[in-house]
Amino acid sequence: MEDPGLNETKYHHGNLKQALVEAGLDILREDGLAALSLRACAARVGVSHGAPKNHFATLAVLQAAIVAEGFRQFAATMRRHMNAAAKDSKTQVMASARGYVAFAEANPDLFRLMFSMERQLDVYPDLMPASREAYAVLREVTQRIAPDSCENPVHQTTNETMLWTFIHGFANLKANRQFYTSNAETGKDPELEDVFPKLSYVELED
Amino acid sequence: MEDPGLNETKYHHGNLKQALVEAGLDILREDGLAALSLRACAARVGVSHGAPKNHFATLAVLQAAIVAEGFRQFAATMRRHMNAAAKDSKTQVMASARGYVAFAEANPDLFRLMFSMERQLDVYPDLMPASREAYAVLREVTQRIAPDSCENPVHQTTNETMLWTFIHGFANLKANRQFYTSNAETGKDPELEDVFPKLSYVELED
DNA sequence: TGTACATCAGTGAACGCGCGTTCACTGATGTAC
DNA sequence: TGTACATCAGTGAACGCGCGTTCACTGATGTAC
Numbered sequence: 001m002e003d004p005g006l007n008e009t010k011y012h013h014g015n016l017k018q019a020l021v022e023a024g025l026d027i028l029r030e031d032g033l034a035a036l037s038l039r040a041c042a043a044r045v046g047v048s049h050g051a052p053k054n055h056f057a058t059l060a061v062l063q064a065a066i067v068a069e070g071f072r073q074f075a076a077t078m079r080r081h082m083n084a085a086a087k088d089s090k091t092q093v094m095a096s097a098r099g100y101v102a103f104a105e106a107n108p109d110l111f112r113l114m115f116s117m118e119r120q121l122d123v124y125p126d127l128m129p130a131s132r133e134a135y136a137v138l139r140e141v142t143q144r145i146a147p148d149s150c151e152n153p154v155h156q157t158t159n160e161t162m163l164w165t166f167i168h169g170f171a172n173l174k175a176n177r178q179f180y181t182s183n184a185e186t187g188k189d190p191e192l193e194d195v196f197p198k199l200s201y202v203e204l205e206d
Numbered sequence: 207m208e209d210p211g212l213n214e215t216k217y218h219h220g221n222l223k224q225a226l227v228e229a230g231l232d233i234l235r236e237d238g239l240a241a242l243s244l245r246a247c248a249a250r251v252g253v254s255h256g257a258p259k260n261h262f263a264t265l266a267v268l269q270a271a272i273v274a275e276g277f278r279q280f281a282a283t284m285r286r287h288m289n290a291a292a293k294d295s296k297t298q299v300m301a302s303a304r305g306y307v308a309f310a311e312a313n314p315d316l317f318r319l320m321f322s323m324e325r326q327l328d329v330y331p332d333l334m335p336a337s338r339e340a341y342a343v344l345r346e347v348t349q350r351i352a353p354d355s356c357e358n359p360v361h362q363t364t365n366e367t368m369l370w371t372f373i374h375g376f377a378n379l380k381a382n383r384q385f386y387t388s389n390a391e392t393g394k395d396p397e398l399e400d401v402f403p404k405l406s407y408v409e410l411e412d
Numbered sequence: 413t414g415t416a417c418a419t420c421a422g423t424g425a426a427c428g429c430g431c432g433t434t435c436a437c438t439g440a441t442g443t444a445c
Numbered sequence: 446t447g448t449a450c451a452t453c454a455g456t457g458a459a460c461g462c463g464c465g466t467t468c469a470c471t472g473a474t475g476t477a478c
Contacts, residue, residue: 108322112318112322115378115379115382115384116314116318116382121386157396158396158400158401158404161385161396161400161401162401162404162405164375164379165372165375165376165379165401166371166372166375167375168375168378168379169370169371169372169373169374169375169376169378170371170375172321172374172375172378173321173370173371173374176321176322178321179367180327190363190364190367194364194367195364195367195368195371198364198368199368199405
């Protein structure tokens with residue numbers, strides 16, 4: 001619990017595993033995916049380059065741990081936005097969506113890595129529960145916005161897919177600064193508020 | 207115009223620049239982004255590793271050319287799907303969207319690279335017109351599906367953004383096999399047809 | 413409470429690898445006369 | 446039509462770099478007695 005002095009150098013780090021993951025998150029944010037390596041993470045933590053091997057056998061394993069932590073922080077960001085908003089369902093959907101987009105914008109490389117690594121969901125056991133944690137927020141919010149339609153589990157899934165698709169698309173284009181293309185005339189990026197409430201769902205029928 | 211024999215080795219390649227770009231596209235498809243290097247492209251073409259320098263000063267420049275060619279092929283794929291479909295507007299929108307998704311699924315790494323490099327739109331002059339070529343398809347299709355609303359240019363832009371956001375989100379999640387998460391119960395990936403027609407747009411007002 | 417010893421986590425030198433880059437070269441092509 | 450020469454495109458050896466990985470080591474910690 002006690003944090004050792006910042007300048008204190010100890011032979012045993014004490015929390016190297018978690019520190020390497022956080023170093024990885026920082027590197028992704030500051031220097032991008034290409035800069036992510038075992039050696040770079042070790043250097044940022046201030047440990048010799050051989051040290052990570054004790055906790056992560058390969059770079060891929062460290063990446064998986066970083067992505068898992070990314071999903072947890074992603075879910076936390078959405079919940080934080082949601083909890084700070086008014087309690088009506090429309091506002092809560094909007095708030096969690098804003099959290100989704102804000103996270104993507106703040107961590108574009110991590111976001112890209114998170115959503116391109118899940119193919120290996122089976123290989124790294126940490127990954128699945130972490131990504132489910134994020135998906136659970138989306139599921140909750142979908143149920144809140146369309147409770148009747150969601151009584152049918154197939155419709156529930158369809159509703160989730162529609163909501164996710166839209167939010168994910170927006171977050172992606174926003175994080176990658178793609179709207180620059182669409183509105184070079186106005187020079188204004190569309191905001192989620194401009195576009196999201198103008199969308200409506202056809203009620204699903206049995 | 208005449209294609210030299212396949213096994214004929216010539217000192218001067220004759221079309222090395224374009225050949226390197228196509229080698230890059232193949233490498234992205236077959237081995238992924240991490241495998242893309244000047245040396246790998248040269249090797250695939252069957253040319254010495256120093257040769258690309260005569261056409262592409264750095265890897266970044268070659269990447270930009272690959273991405274530009276990617277956008278051109280992307281636009282062509284959408285148009286091909288569109289032209290093969292019935293001529294009513296709804297079917298044409300659906301068809302071009304299917305082209306969008308199909309391209310992303312067939313070239314996930316290229317697709318990712320295309321939509322994460324555009325930040326450097328200004329640096330590589332080829333990039334902007336190529337990406338606009340793809341965006342033009344989306345614009346046409348938007349006008350066709352909501353001609354009244356699109357008389358107002360602000361609404362036109364909003365409509366484009368909504369359509370793009372949805373299609374791009376779906377293509378992204380599909381290409382990255384993300385729907386595996388959402389419907390582990392059913393084990394079935396949602397299809398564009400299941401989800402896209404269930405979406406409707408609120409008419410925009412002045 | 414003290415000593416011996418096993419275990420564990422981090423060190424630092426060394427290795428091979430693929431990469432981008434440089435450079436003197438050479439083969440092929442095109443142009444001037 | 447033929448010759449000389451400039452230009453251009455591709456070659457292959459060499460360099461330094463950061464990377465992952467190995468390995469004998471050493472400092473710190475925990476446990477047995």
